[in-house]
Structures are given as C-alpha cells and as structure tokens.
Amino acid sequence: MVKICCIGAGYVGGPTMAVIALKCPSVQVAVVDIAQKRIEAWNSDKLPIYEPGLDDVVKQCRGKNLFFSTEVEKHVDEADIVFVSVNTPTKTTGLGAGKAADLTYWESAARMIADVSKSSKIVVEKSTVPVKTAEAIEKILTHNSKGIKFQILSNPEFLAEGTAIQDLFNPDRVLIGGRETPEGQKAIKALKDVYAQWVPEDRILTTNLWSAELSKLAANAFLAQRISSVNAMSALCEATGANVIEVSYAVGKDTRIGPKFLNASVGFGGSCFQKDILNLVYICECNGLPEVAEYWKQVIKINDYQKNRFVNRVVASMFNTVAKKKIAILGFAFKKDTGDTRETPAIDVCKGLLGDKAELSIYDPQVTEDQIHKDLALSKFDWDHPLHLQPMSASSITEKQVTVVGDAYEAAKDAHGLCIMTEWDEFKTLDYKKIFDNMQKPAFIFDGRNVVNVDQLREIGFIVFSIGKPLDAWLKDMPAVA
Ligand SMILES: NC(=O)C1=CN([C@@H]2O[C@H](COP(=O)(O)OP(=O)(O)OC[C@H]3O[C@@H](n4cnc5c(N)ncnc54)[C@H](O)[C@@H]3O)[C@@H](O)[C@H]2O)C=CC1
Numbered sequence: 414m415v416k417i418c419c420i421g422a423g424y425v426g427g428p429t430m431a432v433i434a435l436k437c438p439s440v441q442v443a444v445v446d447i448a449q450k451r452i453e454a455w456n457s458d459k460l461p462i463y464e465p466g467l468d469d470v471v472k473q474c475r476g477k478n479l480f481f482s483t484e485v486e487k488h489v490d491e492a493d494i495v496f497v498s499v500n501t502p503t504k505t506t507g508l509g510a511g512k513a514a515d516l517t518y519w520e521s522a523a524r525m526i527a528d529v530s531k532s533s534k535i536v537v538e539k540s541t542v543p544v545k546t547a548e549a550i551e552k553i554l555t556h557n558s559k560g561i562k563f564q565i566l567s568n569p570e571f572l573a574e575g576t577a578i579q580d581l582f583n584p585d586r587v588l589i590g591g592r593e594t595p596e597g598q599k600a601i602k603a604l605k606d607v608y609a610q611w612v613p614e615d616r617i618l619t620t621n622l623w624s625a626e627l628s629k630l631a632a633n634a635f636l637a638q639r640i641s642s643v644n645a646m647s648a649l650c651e652a653t654g655a656n657v658i659e660v661s662y663a664v665g666k667d668t669r670i671g672p673k674f675l676n677a678s679v680g681f682g683g684s685c686f687q688k689d690i691l692n693l694v695y696i697c698e699c700n701g702l703p704e705v706a707e708y709w710k711q712v713i714k715i716n717d718y719q720k721n722r723f724v725n726r727v728v729a730s731m732f733n734t735v736a737k738k739k740i741a742i743l744g745f746a747f748k749k750d751t752g753d754t755r756e757t758p759a760i761d762v763c764k765g766l767l768g769d770k771a772e773l774s775i776y777d778p779q780v781t782e783d784q785i786h787k788d789l790a791l792s793k794f795d796w797d798h799p800l801h802l803q804p805m806s807a808s809s810i811t812e813k814q815v816t817v818v819g820d821a822y823e824a825a826k827d828a829h830g831l832c833i834m835t836e837w838d839e840f841k842t843l844d845y846k847k848i849f850d851n852m853q854k855p856a857f858i859f860d861g862r863n864v865v866n867v868d869q870l871r872e873i874g875f876i877v878f879s880i881g882k883p884l885d886a887w888l889k890d891m892p893a894v895a
C-alpha cells in the first residue's frame with residue numbers, strides 16, 4: 414500500500430488529501446500539522462474550514478484511509494510520498510521584506526524530513542514557492558540525509574476556495590515537474606499514477622521542475638491581471654457613463670479572451686494573488702529584470718487603487734465624513750462560499766472607514782466575530798503564519814468601533830450607509846425595502862460586488878454606487894479622488 418503524508422493541514426493540504434484518499438482507496442493518507450487545534454477540528458464534526466462538499470468527502474474516508482494527526486515525524490518517516498503544503502508568507506523583515514517569500518516553514522519541514530526519514534522518499538512541493546526552491550530543498554535534504562535518497566517534485570495546486578472539491582474532482586490540469594534524470598522520471602510516474610486514478614491522462618502535464626514552479630506563479634499573475642484590467646476599466650466606466658458589465662461581456666465574447674474572471678469588484682483578495690505576485694516581482698528584480706518586475710507590480714497597484722477608490726466614494730458621498738456614522742458591512746470573506754478572510758478587501762475597506770471614524774456593523778454568514786476583530790487588528794502579512802504564531806487578541810480600538818451581528822437587517826438598522834463586500838447569494842434576495850425603511854436618510858448602498866439591482870434600489874429611494882456602473886447624479890456631484 415502506497416503511504417502518503419501531507420505536512421500542513423490547511424486550505425490546500427486538507428481538501429487535496431481528502432480527495433486523494435477518496436479517489437485512491439488503496440492509498441493511505443495522513444495529514445499532519447503542528448497546529449493541534451486544527452488537527453482536532455479535522456477530527457471533529459466541525460471541520461476547520463468551510464468548503465462546499467468537503468464534509469462529505471472527509472466523512473467517507475476519515476478513519477479508513479484518511480487520518481489527521483499531530484504526530485508529524487512518525488507519519489513522515491512511514492510515508493513513501495511526502496507532500497509539503499505549509500505556509501509560504503511574504504517576508505515582513507530583512508532582505509526582500511514586503512515582497513520575497515518567507516520559506517521559514519518550508520525549510521523547517523525539509524530539515525525535519527531529512528532528520529526523521531529512515532527510507533527513501535519522494536518529496537512534493539505542494540505549497541506555492543519561488544522558482545528554484547526545489548534546488549534549495551534538494552540541498553537541505555541531501556546534506557542531512559545520511560545516505561537516504563530523496564526525489565523532489567513540484568506539484569503546485571490550482572484549486573480555488575469555495576469550489577475546491579469540484580476543482581479537485583475535475584481539474585483543468587494537474588502539473589508535475591521533476592528532474593530529467595531516470596530517478597526523477599520514476600518519481601514523476603509514481604505521482605502521476607496516484608492522480609491517474611481519477612484525472613484523465615491528457616490533463617496530467619509533466620515538465621521540468623522550474624517550469625512547474627514558475628507556471629503556478631504565472632497562472633496566479635495572469636488571473637489577477639485580468640481582475641486588475643477589468644477593475645481599471647471600471648473606473649473609466651464610472652467616468653464616462655459606460656457600464657462595466659456590458660463592457661466585460663462584450664470583451665469576453667471574443668473567444669481569444671473568454672468570458673471568465675472578468676467581474677469588476679472592490680478588488681481581489683485571498684491568501685495567494687497578492688503574495689504570489691509580490692514574490693514574482695521580487696524574483697524578476699533578483700534576475701535583473703526591473704521592467705518585468707514593474708509590469709507585474711502594476712497589478713497590485715491597481716488592486717490597492719480600487720480598494721482606496723471604494724472607501725473614497727463612500728466618504729465623499731456622505732458629505733466627506735463618516736465620523737460617528739453607522740455603516741453596515743455585508744460580507745467579510747474574500748469571496749462567497751468560504752469563511753476565509755485572508756487579504757479580503759473588506760479588511761482594507763473597513764480600516765479605511767475606521768480611519769475616518771465610522772462605526773461599523775458587520776455581518777458575514779461564515780466568518781466569526783473573533784476572526785473579524787483579529788483581522789482588523791493584525792498588521793499586514795501577519796495572518797499568513799501558523800495559527801499558534803499569530804497574535805491572539807484584537808485591539809480595543811476595533812472593539813469599540815466595530816460590532817459583529819447575526820444578520821443583514823440588524824447590521825443595516827439605523828445605518829447611514831451599507832457596503833456589500835462579498836457576493837454571498839443571500840445579499841441578492843434581501844428585502845431592501847425593509848432595510849431602507851430602517852436606515853437613516855439619505856440611505857446609501859455601495860455595492861462592491863455588483864450583486865444588487867441598481868434600478869430597483871433607486872426606485873425604493875436609495876442612493877446607489879455600484880462598481881463600474883453609470884453614476885447616480887448625487888455621486889457625480891460628490892466626486893471622490895482616489
Ligand atoms: N489557499 C489556497 O486556495 C491555495 C493555496 N496554495 C498554496 O498552498 C500553501 C498552503 O496554503 P494554505 O493551505 O492556504 O495555508 P494554511 O495556512 O491554511 O495551511 C498551512 C498549514 O501548515 C502548517 N504548518 C506550517 N509549518 C509547519 C510545519 N513545519 N510542520 C507541520 N505543519 C506546518 C500550519 O500550521 C497550517 O495549518 C501556500 O503556499 C499557498 O500559497 C496553493 C493553491 C491554493
């Protein structure tokens with residue numbers, strides 16, 4: 414029986430290994446982590462992450478060929494294939510601070526593998542890492558290995574949160590990079606055999622190590638670039654009276670461009686786009702390619718611009734001040750169908766409004782009160798470390814100015830304005846007449862996700878701002894400078 418161990422029971426390690434266990438009953442899978450609470454949650458009825466379809470997959474395999482454990486060293490030693498899916502945050506201090514990937518957790522996992530292994534293993538990079546990381550990992554493993562042979566593979570993950578199970582069941586492609594030696598090719602085949610149990614052969618791509626590592630960064634950069642492109646257009650739409658929904662539909666009809674990933678928004682969030690592009694920028698700079706670095710940096714700059722622009726719209730529309738005004742925030746997760754708040758644009762928007770002394774009432778169907786307070790208190794990039802290394806409690810400032818409530822109507826009661834930060838389906842079907850009746854007047858809605866029907870809301874009496882749509886006369890009179 415092939416034994417797999419995955420180091421890192423997070424958003425990638427947990428779902429990916431659960432699906433491997435489900436699709437490969439003859440493979441034994443152990444997912445290990447240093448965060449005891451996370452492992453306890455994986456072994457309980459309330460999994461540590463919300464992901465549609467995940468509960469069902471875990472229930473089918475847990476205790477049979479899928480195990481969650483804190484016995485990291487034991488399971489690593491027993492495994493034939495070790496996936497490493499640990500955090501790869503952006504460095505906050507030292508060389509490359511604010512851009513380069515911090516490989517502390519990766520390096521400590523590699524050193525541990527070398528220390529505890531008593532038999533040869535395939536070590537798989539599942540985390541997103543800078544191109545050439547495999548070379549560094551190889552050095553760590555071979556220098557400490559006491560003669561044991563390790564083959565390094567790069568097998569980046571392309572799942573998106575909210576659709577992780579679907580993406581894993583039916584991936585566009587699985588990418589495996591390895592050394593071009595006979596041993597490297599043998600290792601590639603061993604991993605390919607695992608995926609081939611449910612993924613059609615023509616979707617399993619094999620490349621050299623560096624192509625696989627770079628393809629992951631490139632894919633995320635291309636995806637984020639599309640969003641920044643459409644978001645840049647959204648600003649021009651507002652200035653000219655064009656409608657970004659119509660523009661992106663027309664543009665996406667060109668089969669060379671395609672219709673997906675062209676939704677204008679308050680900005681992209683999530684744990685990876687920003688981190689991976691910053692990392693790409695740093696790699697370009699280190700390779701003497703400042704023009705290429707500058708090109709990709711612009712994707713991040715437009716994203717920051719879009720979030721600032723949104724805050725400025727809110728403040729400018731409400732007579733240039735939101736001090737002591739109640740603002741309802743609907744949605745805090747970085748996208749719908751996840752409870753994940755890492756780099757959610759809601760954090761920047763809330764911080765911007767808090768900076769202008771607003772009082773916020775926040776509702777999200779999947780994010781806990783504690784998480785929201787923590788997110789608003791954390792410094793940039795601090796969130797991307799194992800849970801036990803993150804600051805424990807929220808600052809008192811956010812607790813005074815922020816309340817977290819249990820539904821959208823409560824959030825909006827007596828509010829001056831309402832901001833939609835996440836495209837949760839339930840926000841499309843709220844009783845906006847009831848909300849309007851209970852709000853201060855004039856009542857404002859700022860839709861950061863283009864989910865509401867602008868005409869209907871204007872008929873009710875709201876002043877509405879919706880990203881990239883023709884502006885209300887009110888907003889034209891109150892211009893916002895980003
Ligand atoms: N979240 C996503 O949708 C995707 C993430 N990725 C990449 O996958 C990697 C992991 O991301 P997530 O799963 O989101 O992170 P996560 O933070 O949810 O999970 C990482 C886990 O690794 C554990 N860990 C850290 N160091 C450890 C060590 N030495 N030994 C044992 N456990 C250790 C942490 O406690 C944590 O539970 C990152 O490189 C990310 O860029 C790639 C594709 C999608």
Ligand SMILES: O=C(O)[C@H]1O[C@H](OP(=O)(O)OP(=O)(O)OC[C@H]2O[C@@H](n3ccc(=O)[nH]c3=O)[C@H](O)[C@@H]2O)[C@H](O)[C@@H](O)[C@@H]1O
Pocket residue numbers: 541570571572573574575633636640673674675676677678679680681682683684685686747748749
């Ligand atoms: O490396 C990763 O972590 C993953 O990053 C993204 O997945 P994810 O961040 O989970 O979610 P996306 O669906 O890509 O959304 C990212 C952000 O972009 C926003 N977005 C997305 C699409 C769009 O048209 N407009 C838009 O604003 C979303 O609301 C969200 O805030 C990629 O889609 C995955 O392929 C990749 O594996």
